[in-house]
Amino acid sequence: MFRTVVAGLDGSSESRSATEWAAREARLRGLPSTIVHVWEPIPPPMAQAPLLGAETQQHWTERMPREAADAIRLRHPDMELTIEQRTGDATEALLDAAKDAELIVLGSRGLSGIGGFMVGSVGLSVAARSERPVVLVRAGEQATDEHEPDADGLPSTQTPFRPVVLGLDANSPDGTLIEFAFEEAARRGTRLRVLHGWNLPPYYVYGLTVDIELQDKVVRQQAALLADALKPWRQKFPDVEVSEEVPAGSPGARLVDVSREASLVVVGRRIRRRPFGAHIGPVTHAVLHHAVAPVAVVPHH
Known part of the structure; x- marks a missing residue:
């Protein structure tokens, strides 16, 4: 143990x-x-x-x-x-x-x-x-960086924790990563923001005008994927408030942006036992180099 x-x-x-x-x-x-x-x-x-x-x-x-x-x-x-x-x-x-x-x-x-x-x-x-x-x-x-500002807009450890942010690929969600984020939010008594980024396929984008109907359809599909991935964990952690977000565009850039309002950013890394190279995906790499809040990298299979 x-x-x-x-x-x-x-x-x-x-x-x-x-x-x-x-x-x-x-x-x-x-x-x-x-x-x-x-x-x-x-x-x-x-x-x-x-x-x-x-x-x-x-x-x-x-x-x-x-x-x-x-x-x-x-x-x-x-x-x-x-x-x-x-x-x-x-x-x-x-x-x-x-x-x-x-x-x-x-x-x-x-x-x-x-x-x-x-x-x-x-x-x-x-x-x-x-x-x-x-x-x-x-x-x-500093400890105060993890907390919301007080009524005067000043940092204080007497106020609630800022949210924990989880970057999740809802197409291949991993329980180890999700559980870690829920537990961190539960320990802090704060909200968990879960972000699942996505992009339209290139052949829908290049040289074409934006198809609002198609984009709305994809958003609904991605939101449903994320909801399904989180459903059992919401049941396991009923006291944790969860917000689900499916922003279009670069997941790494979005996570870096919201890190300014987070107490902790949680991202994953697949365990790959290869002899050479640092095996960190592009999203995790971007977050590690540019996030403002502390970043937890959770290895998973």
Whole structure:
């Protein structure tokens, strides 16, 4: 059984935001949290440099994780929190740590504060290969960012959570992905927005005027597909308010747009055991690189 929420820490501002997010998620789940710090050995010639020797290694492997843990304990004094030190390749070490976790939380580098973020190579590799859910958190993420503004329009943790957003392909819905999103919404006591994007076939579009009747027909068909996919989950989670949306156009662009009003965006990734390449679909890839809210990538078959 997976009984911890793991956060990867490398000392960056985005990884510190990830440890804070992981702590809040662990509290929602009633679980302990584990901070995993990976020390990647420095090549011997570089290790001789004054700023890269034993003193630097001691700071990165001891002081920095301890300070991060102390900061979390100040905000969550009743939380069970542990530090785990690993040595070696960061991606492989984090993937190994994720095997015993309910989910693993990593940081993503911010892009100039104008909305959207960029996933680093380690985060992208872990998200593409992990068989446990991976959450990517941008630098500067605060608890108040997950909540609706108060009556004065100011951020506050005393207001309800913003909705959880799920990007779903209703043509091939996966129960693991849907259940994860419903559970996240239930934990937060908030609404679940489910988006299923679609496009008209090219031969209906290129060189032709818009056929409103055809478009309305397709919308109804897609809405019916989505309703059928969610029906058993609505019954399983009757207390979760659900809104179903079937916008035309790029699903990735739409998810990025609505991420500005979300506490969490949930997308899927099919597990493919191929020897090469990062196996993340185009929608998930777009959301990972540009969404404003934290993004959960849920692997499924």
